[in-house]
Amino acid sequence: MVIGKGDEDRLLGEDDLRALLAAAFxxxxxxxxxxxxxxxxxxxTAPLPLMFRLLHDVVGSRVAAxxxxxxxxxxxxxxxxxxxxLVGVSAEARAGRYxxxxxFNHRWDLPGTLVPAGTIPADxxxxxxxxxxxxxxxxxxxxxVYDYDLLVVCGPTFPHEVVGFSGGNKYFFPGISxxxxxxxxxxxxxxxxxxxxxxxxxxxxxxxxxxxxxxxxTPKLCCSMVVKGAxxxxxxxxxxxxxxxxxxxxxxxxxxxxxxxxxxxxLSVIPEMYADVWTAAKxxxxxxxxxxxxxxxxxxxxxxxxxxxxxxxxxxRIGYHVRDYFVKxxxxxKHEPWxxxxxxxxxxxxxxxxxxxxxxxxxxxxxxxxxxxRCARAxxxxxxxxxxxxxxxxxxEEEGVLLVPHAGERLYRLS
Numbered sequence: 001m002v003i004g005k006g007d008e009d010r011l012l013g014e015d016d017l018r019a020l021l022a023a024a025f026x027x028x029x030x031x032x033x034x035x036x037x038x039x040x041x042x043x044x045t046a047p048l049p050l051m052f053r054l055l056h057d058v059v060g061s062r063v064a065a066x067x068x069x070x071x072x073x074x075x076x077x078x079x080x081x082x083x084x085x086l087v088g089v090s091a092e093a094r095a096g097r098y099x100x101x102x103x104f105n106h107r108w109d110l111p112g113t114l115v116p117a118g119t120i121p122a123d124x125x126x127x128x129x130x131x132x133x134x135x136x137x138x139x140x141x142x143x144x145v146y147d148y149d150l151l152v153v154c155g156p157t158f159p160h161e162v163v164g165f166s167g168g169n170k171y172f173f174p175g176i177s178x179x180x181x182x183x184x185x186x187x188x189x190x191x192x193x194x195x196x197x198x199x200x201x202x203x204x205x206x207x208x209x210x211x212x213x214x215x216x217x218t219p220k221l222c223c224s225m226v227v228k229g230a231x232x233x234x235x236x237x238x239x240x241x242x243x244x245x246x247x248x249x250x251x252x253x254x255x256x257x258x259x260x261x262x263x264x265x266x267l268s269v270i271p272e273m274y275a276d277v278w279t280a281a282k283x284x285x286x287x288x289x290x291x292x293x294x295x296x297x298x299x300x301x302x303x304x305x306x307x308x309x310x311x312x313x314x315x316x317r318i319g320y321h322v323r324d325y326f327v328k329x330x331x332x333x334k335h336e337p338w339x340x341x342x343x344x345x346x347x348x349x350x351x352x353x354x355x356x357x358x359x360x361x362x363x364x365x366x367x368x369x370x371x372x373x374r375c376a377r378a379x380x381x382x383x384x385x386x387x388x389x390x391x392x393x394x395x396x397e398e399e400g401v402l403l404v405p406h407a408g409e410r411l412y413r414l415s
Contacts, residue, residue, distance in 0.1 A: 002242045006226055006234025006250040014050070017235055021058045024237040025223070027054035033149040034065040038171045040088060041070050041078060043279045045227050045409060046156040049088020055154070056098065068103040069144060071155070071175025073182065074310050074339075075279070077105045106142055106176045114178040115143040118215030120208070128207045132191050133184065137208070139215045140178030144216060146330075153157050153222040153240055157247035158255055159411035161285035161346050164200040165251055167224050168244025169213035179337070181212050187338035190345045194285050199256060201248045201410050210241060226250045227409075258415040262292035264400035267393040268407040270301035277301075277315075277366070278308035281347040283407035284364055290402070290412040296363040302385035304368040307378065309403055314340045319379040322351035325358050348379070 003024045005016060037055065039048055052068070060066050061328075067089065070078060078086065083103045084094060107113045120128070122139040137205070145151055157167030162185065174182040189197055189205045197203050213220070224247035226234035233254050236246040268283035291297055307315040318336060323345040326333045333341060351360035358379075365381030367388055375382040375404050393403035404412070 002236050002238035002246050004234065004236030004238070004243070004246055005185070005330050006236065008228070008233055008250065008253045010233060011228060011231035011233060017232065018054055018058065020237060021054055024223075028150070028221075030059055030062050030150065031097050032062075032064050034147065035059065035063050035067070035150045035152060036144060036148040037066070037068045037152045037154050038071045038175060039068055039086070040155045040171075041072055041075055042082070042273050043075065044158075044166075045273070046225055047227070047232060048086060048154075048326075051154055051223070051225070052087040054088070056101070060101075064299070065148070066101055068101070069105070069176060070105050070170045072106045072108060073174040074108055076275075076309050077107070077109065078332075090156070091400065101354035106360070108176075108178075110286070113142055114140040114144070114408060117141045119210075120211055124211070125208070128211060129188055129204050132204070135189055137184055137212070138178075138180045139173075139212045140180060141172065141216060142176040145176070145216055146174075148218060151216070151218050151220045153220070153243075154225070155223075156225045156227045157244065157251045158198040158227075158409050159251065159283070159286065161194035161198050162186055162342065163205045163209060164192065164197050164203040165244070165248040167247055168208045168222055168240040171240075172216065173209045173212045174339075177212070179339070181208075185209060186342035186347070190342035192328075193323060193350050194346045195288055195350045198285060198289070198291070199252065201252070203246070203282055213240060226254055228254050248410040253258070255409060256411045256413055258413055259290050260415050261397075261400075261412060262290055264292055264295045264404040266291055266295070266297045266402045266404065267388070267390060268297055268299050268300055269390055269405050270304070271406050271408060272303050274301070274304070274408060275310075276304055276306045276308050277347070277368070277370070278311065278343060280304055280408070281343065282409070283404070284347055284349070286411045287402075287404060288345070288362070290414055291362045293361050294401075296365060296381070298365045298367050298383055298388070300385060300388055300390060301366070301368040304366075305370065307370065307374075308343075311337070311340050315344065315378065316374070318344060319377065320344045320348040321366070321379060322348050322353060322358060322360050324351070326346075328353050
């Protein structure tokens with residue numbers, strides 16, 4: 001059963017959220033139990049400070065521990081001050097009212113963080129991937145999940161390039177998982193292509209993630225948020241599968257912008273919460289469906305200086321290419337991390353590779369502090385960000401030109 005409320009035309013108030021959380025948690029035996037809450041980092045928009053405070057109010061006095069784990073995947077580790085800002089508390093508050101609350105990074109980078117949770121057999125992978133993959137998949141997870149009595153996912157749901165919509169069990173895989181599931185699920189998404197997957201509620205990638213999450217024996221609960229502006233259009237609490245399903249249905253109404261024509265050129269203005277191209281690429285994924293063949297998307301990000309703070313050297317080595325560039329040269333690329341290959345194909349978009357010639361469907365141009373030479377080596381276009389005035393792109397839809405001021409979370413689709 002899902003306890004929830006959602007409406008694309010109004011925002012939930014604090015009293016609504018408190019009542020929903022109380023109804024969900026009061027029904028559970030939590031007295032003296034240890035609770036671990038999984039939350040996103042700053043690359044996702046969500047009212048985490050509000051949820052942090054409400055969860056503490058609702059269950060903090062009942063439980064033996066109410067701790068938080070940032071589901072980084074392979075994103076950069078956050079410092080103490082950044083963690084405090086993420087949950088909206090000062091250092092003084094952390095030492096006072098919230099002295100017993102700990103906020104951890106998922107230390108994917110440290111040996112000993114990950115433990116085995118099980119294996120998805122090869123024959124099951126064939127079925128889940130609809131025949132695209134057929135190897136045993138070891139499932140490893142942050143060992144902290146076994147130090148608590150209840151795991152609570154608390155994160156937003158948006159259209160997503162790899163899995164269709166984010167949220168639910170995605171906070172375990174790739175959120176706090178080992179590299180095996182990350183690489184396999186991302187590459188499966190690349191084989192399917194972001195163009196076809198994004199905005200689809202249930203996909204083969206979601207099937208693999210849900211199956212991997214079934215390996216975790218600790219009880220799980222999910223608070224799926226549907227963000228609208230600075231507030232919440234919906235909050236759904238239940239199993240990760242059921243809460244996700246309800247949130248994705250509302251997200252499809254809140255976060256999808258339907259347009260009646262494709263565009264020749266799109267200026268995708270990247271907000272500063274995306275610190276590198278690895279995360280800023282969402283400004284391409286969410287716009288690709290409405291760009292006409294032969295068109296161009298410009299990622300306008302004057303604050304960005306790196307392709308990826310985690311995977312930069314690999315990206316510099318392999319570049320950005322369409323899926324078939326890798327698939328048709330698999331012996332050359334199969335030893336690279338599959339998750340990085342997937343990111344490469346997602347940013348470059350769909351296209352073909354025949355007789356040694358790569359033909360992407362659209363052009364992808366970076367207007368960032370990454371030099372023209374580095375862009376060229378990575379197989380991307382370059383534009384000088386200092387020559388671009390976003391306001392000059394506004395209100396030119398009839399010319400086939402689209403300005404997207406805060407790109408990355410709304411999906412654009414043709415009606």
